[in-house]
Amino acid sequence: MVLSCNGAAVDQLYCRRVVQALSSEKIGNIRIVKINNGTVIDHIRAGHALEVLQILGITGKEGSIVTLAMNISSSRIGRKDIVKLEDRFLETPEVAMIALVAPEATINIIRDAKVVEKTRVELPDTLTDIVVCPNTRCITNKDREPITAKYQVISRKPIRLKCLYCWTIVEEDEIIHQFTER
Numbered sequence: 029m030v031l032s033c034n035g036a037a038v039d040q041l042y043c044r045r046v047v048q049a050l051s052s053e054k055i056g057n058i059r060i061v062k063i064n065n066g067t068v069i070d071h072i073r074a075g076h077a078l079e080v081l082q083i084l085g086i087t088g089k090e091g092s093i094v095t096l097a098m099n100i101s102s103s104r105i106g107r108k109d110i111v112k113l114e115d116r117f118l119e120t121p122e123v124a125m126i127a128l129v130a131p132e133a134t135i136n137i138i139r140d141a142k143v144v145e146k147t148r149v150e151l152p153d154t155l156t157d158i159v160v161c162p163n164t165r166c167i168t169n170k171d172r173e174p175i176t177a178k179y180q181v182i183s184r185k186p187i188r189l190k191c192l193y194c195w196t197i198v199e200e201d202e203i204i205h206q207f208t209e210r
């Protein structure tokens with residue numbers, strides 16, 4: 029599935045306006061819009077592109093070009109999604125959150141239609157303050173305690189975190205739920 033949006037809401041699986049590509053790039057049998065400046069998030073696990081957009085708070089109403097390609101064949105990860113964002117660059121906490129829903133993702137920075145930087149997201153062994161501990165009695169959830177949540181990554185596929193304060197295990201579904209319900 030390939031969707032291109034310009035000014036339209038990326039509303040779950042539907043984009044209302046499909047942009048006619050002025051310049052495009054061939055991926056497999058598919059042509060998708062090239063961007064001049066912005067970010068390409070590639071190698072997103074198939075079916076997770078919409079979560080990446082939600083993490084970034086992108087609704088499509090920003091007015092800049094958003095291109096989504098889902099379930100494209102990839103030699104590296106089988107099937108993948110791609111998100112292309114015109115005029116949008118990522119902050120470090122955003123990259124960390126993307127690493128939790130798309131741990132194989134690569135991030136390409138585009139300037140003047142050229143890739144000027146290509147990095148792979150990295151899920152560190154420990155994470156601080158990105159996820160909320162689901163245990164309401166955990167000390168990290170007490171307002172009076174100035175303690176930030178810390179987690180150890182105990183599994184990467186599926187992603188599973190362990191709270192270093194109460195040892196509660198946070199499953200991948202819970203992480204995605206937290207990121208997309210904000």
Ligand code: ZN
Binds near residue numbers: 162166167191195
């Ligand atoms: Zn905890």
